[in-house]
Amino acid sequence: MELRYYGIPVSPGVAIGPALVIDTEGIRITHRTVIPEQVPQEIARLRQALDQAVADARDNRQRITALHGPALGNIFAAHESALADPAIRTQIEQLIREHNYSAEYAVSRLIRDYVKKLEDAAQRVPEHARAEVLRRAAEFIDLEKQVLVHLLGKDSEPLQELSEPVIVLATDLMPSDTADFTPRTVLAFATEKGGNTSHTAILAGALEIPAIVGIGKFLTQVSGGETVIVDGDQGVLIINPDESTLAYYEEKRAALLSRADRYLLLRDKPAVTLDGVPIRLLGNIELAHEAQHCLDRGAEGVGLYRTEFLYLNKTADPTEEEHYEAYRAVILTLGADKPVVIRTLDLGADKFSSLSSSVAEEKNPFLGLRSIRLCLQRLDLFKTQLRAILRAATLGDVRIMFPMISTVEELRQCRTLLNEVKEDLLEEQVPFKADLPIGTMIEVPSAAILADLLAREVHFFSIGTNDLVQYTLAADRNNQQVANLYNPADPAVLRLIRQVVEVGKRKEIEVNVCGEMSGEPLYVPLLVGLGLRQLSATPRKIPEIKRVIRQLRTDEAEQMAQVAMQLETARQINGYLREQLRRILPGEAE
DSSP states (O other): OOOEEEEEEEOEEEEEEEEEOOOOOOOOOOOOOOGGGGGGHHHHHHHHHHHHHHHHHHHHHHHHHHOOHHHHHHHHHHHHHHHHHHHHHHHHHHHHHHHHHOOHHHHHHHHHHHHHHHHHHTTSOOOHHHHHHHHHHHHHHHHHHHHHHHHTTOOOOOOGGGEEEEEESSOOHHHHHTTTTOOTTTEEEEEESSSTTTTHHHHHHHTTOOOEEEEOGGGGGGGGGOOOETTTTTTTEEEEEHHHHHHHHHHHHHHHHHHHHHHHHHSSOOBTTTTBBBOOEEEEEETHHHHHHHTTTSSSSSEEEEEEEEETTTTSOOOHHHHHHHHHHHHHHHHHTTEEEOOOOOOBBBGGGHHHGGGOOOGGGGSBBBBBHHHOHHHHHHHHEEEEHHHHHHGGGEEEEEOOOHHHHHHHHHHHHHHHHHHHHHHHHHHOOOOOOOEEEEEEHHHHHHHOOOOOOOOOEEEEEHHHHHHTTOOOOOOGGGGOOTTOOOHHHHHHHHHHHHHHHHHEEEEOOOOGGOOOOGGGHHHHHTTTTTEOOOOGHHHHHHHHHHTOHHHHHHHHHHHHHOSSSSSHHHHHHHHHHHHHEEEEEE
């Protein structure tokens, strides 16, 4: 019987294949205590297992770093550090000596105590910080699993030895579970737990395989080997599809592959309208190796390099050298002639080990200490990143962008700090680029309203439509109860975008759109019609956008924008844009 489940789509595409269920619920421990004479032997077994687990974590870190860059590799660096921590080892050995626990039980007892404390703490922190605390608890369970595998001599079947690629289904996926994932072995994955910011979601995007997380309970309905479908566009998992469903998705998958082949032919062609107006297309990236994805999709550079992942899955904040090496990798991949816009840190205080004590003070995280506000309070973090950006800028066309600017004073503070860092580097005789372009995100209404004043301070604007929609309409984009209000085509949002674009024209500074809106073909004619000549999107969206641009005339785009701006509701505007896209590209507006 066909079963359907719905979750959070975190990586698009359609995959059809056999299910492989990964058990992430732990390993059964067969005995709890040993006789006193066996205690030295248990400690020896413990030390050997910990050393083997450290070696595994080190190997995983090196392999993942080589494949996907240091950001994902840092997950296993944190594991390596925790497993080698003398304090943890001493506490486990103490349990064995004092209670005659077996090595397995002592490991499980200590780590489960840690997990219980974290889960209790999660109930006392604000909702926005809860996911991060629970993620840390899950990673401790992963550490337990890695050690027990060596103590009990049990391991799962290596993915490389499978006879055919699979679709992985799991309660959740730990870093150790995903270390061997490649597009050759894993077609897609779906999990009962997780969110769109989990490391598994980020890995899916890096591998470019379809993925769904946060589905809820479904593993009781699958044992492995069944045919399953993962629709990463709509967030649908289908177990045992019937013939008609299978035929539909086979056709959809074939259409997507055909479209991908068609888009590949556009890679080296310019993004120019039918009447000869060039539109610069740039990529949004989070991991260093995604710079290659930009080149593969025909992007002209990186319009948004998110740097937050450098801070996640780590026991300490990243060093200047870690920042520098990540930026250097992107610049060297793209070449010195392609722009790289590096956005400074855009996270809340709850993501920092050094700031954990301030988490409980946050009552409304979206209006609290996050992004540039955090950086202006934690100057050590901010200056470390600024130093690395200035140094890396000597290697290519690097530009710096400040997020969530809401006042002119904030922007001026950022510029002052940047100048201070330049003076420090000059005094230390460290090479850096002094004249790199400075930009600001326009993602809160106050910034859009003050665009004419902000334009005096910067060389370019980048409109972050995700937050701009959220703050303009007072609708949390992650809250399903107000999802109907969150719409980038709302007239209020469009008026703010138009105002910013008009300021850019008057002040002769570049204006880019780097939110999800710029990656949707539906909105491309509207944005071009409003006067945008630069768009930045996820690399895999670049070919779709380019196809729309190459079938569009700027005069008809301007006419579409004029009509859209006269409509009164987001529903009316979306309906009108769909009609127009069907005319421009038949079949592309569904």
